Amino acid sequence: MQEQQIKQFKSRLQIADEYASEMAELFKINKEDILKMTRGSPRHCAARFCVYEKLRDRKWSYPLIGQTLGRDHQSIFNGVRQIKDARTNPNNRYHEYLKEVGL
DSSP states (O other): OHHHHHHHOOOHHHHHHHHHHHHHHHHTSOHHHHHSSSOOOHHHHHHHHHHHHHHHHTTOOHHHHHHHHTOOHHHHHHHHHHHHHHHHOTTSTTHHHHHHHTO
16 A cells, blocks of 8 residues: 555656656647756747746746756746746747737
């Protein structure tokens, strides 16, 4: 019974990887481009920021997301802030990408 319970728990990296796969499919990009340390195109950034936002929705702290994904907490904070703004502000550079994928 205990083995079964242990298998139900996912590591932080597995959870982040699942969200990255989900966003990669939605944005029609490679998952690796979301998880890369380089910035990439605005489309890649929008997908990455959506992953950050989903992890925040799970009540993960900014430092925990940063530690899991190899970034500093300020980058995570800025990404979440950009995506929240992009949802309501058509002048935000990521607005068109969110609209395109229906987020």
